[in-house]
Amino acid sequence: MERSVARKRPSLLTQLVDLTLIQLSNWRWSWRRMITTGMVAPVISLVALGLFARSSGPEALAYVFSGNIVLGLMFENLGKVSSNFSFMKAMGTLHYFATLPVHRYVLVLATVISFFIMSLPSTLLTIWIGHIILDVPLALHPLLLAVIPLVAIPLAALGALIGASARTPEEAGTITTLLIFTLTGLGPVVIPPSLLPEVMVWIGRFSPVTYAASALRQTLLGPVTEQLGWDMLVLGGVAVLSGWLVSRRMEWRQV
């Protein structure tokens, strides 16, 4: 057993890569939910709302299409990251990480990145299925490559905040489910503003999901306007703020 092994502190990049790979191992439990909540649920909602939206014109169809993609991204990122953080807290995984030479900010970032990567297959499939079912013409803009992560990452960071703050995984699950449906329902996400009461449109201005749906709509279906810049700015701000808050709130050590 006599052995001498050279060790040096892991760089931030090593930490990020390893922690992302560790968190990607969550596919072992999450793939079933990815199919149900990440794809089947948004597609069913898309079909059901699409039936009504057809009679309301192309604008309504565009909102149903983009809104349901956001719904899938919320389940996959906000929901699953919240679940993961509350589980890590309950099972002692956060303590395991806290006793390794890793930085907690890097853990948050790695978790967000890995769940985003895991949400990509269901998001792309939902876009394709929605395009076929609703017969909406796609006008993909190159900025879509930046918009999809910008939509997913603040949602994941919000999920991390909920998961790290909740007392139990059950509490985290209840809060995220409530939040997903509230954020989807409030504001012009699935339903166009012209069909919503003014107060809901106004409330929607304070929801990051409104900006997420708007950014996706513009880069998937066109036209891209200057609103996209604002959408991306808000989404980026929410990502940074949530990431900072979660790394502050995360129970890394018990005080």
Next chain:
Amino acid sequence: MIIYDIENLTKIYAGQTEAANRDITLQIEQGEIFGLLGDNGAGKSTLVKQMVNLVTPTAGEIRLMERPFRTLRDPYFIPMHVGYMPQDGLAFNSLTVAEAFYFTAHLRGLTRHDALAERDRLLALWQLEPLRERVPGKLSGGQRRLLQIAAAMAGSPPILILDEPTNHLDPQRRQQVWQILRQMNREQGTTIIFITHDALEAEKIIQRVGIMRAGSLVALGKPSELKRQVDNQLRLELFFSPAAPPALPSHLTPLELDAGRWLVYLGKEDVAAALHLLELSQVDDFRLHSATLEDLYLHFANGQEV
């Protein structure tokens, strides 16, 4: 060299009025095997969590290699020196056994090549090769415990802190754990600190022991020193057929532990006479021993007479 210097350490958790542990002062030397005994709720786990900086003390100070935790600015200092095994068995989330070893070793600073070699070494050392692709949820309680101990060792940190390493293990695996820990200590000079309820078996490797009761450290020292504090009596255990108890010298009074099992306390001067008078054909077996670590534990942790 003193590795851990703990001074008047106290922890009162938020929302609690009772201290989880109070006024603990303790030093641990480099290369020492230190056992922490005590009942459930005695404050042992809180103490080891404080030693790996998972729990912030309410009062007092801990120094690791002379560096006080309270003013420690380097977040990597403790994790680079201490391997910790918590009680929770599902901490590795969705990682397989082999992945848990690799990533732990790699994050502890081994190169990719060395971390892969470390993974294979640990799989072989702990005979976990057949389980390498299993996730913790698919392991038995004992297998999970071995995974945790082995992962704590990954990268060979110079200090190991283990919270009940032999829980859920069968006797053969318990032997394996003690043997490997002793070997690590002997060959690599690893400082080993562990909590256990398995006092009888831990006695084989413990060099110094701390016994906790209701949050306080009530005894500290080498087992042999503590035994002298408890008593100087020897214990003669007799096993026999309940229908035919053996004859004893008249001045010895046996305590009946079970049907067919007596315990007799003897002064050192009584041993020769007692054994001389004992009719060996009347007993199935007998054992003569001094106070065990379990006796110390019962004495100090529960205040029982032994």
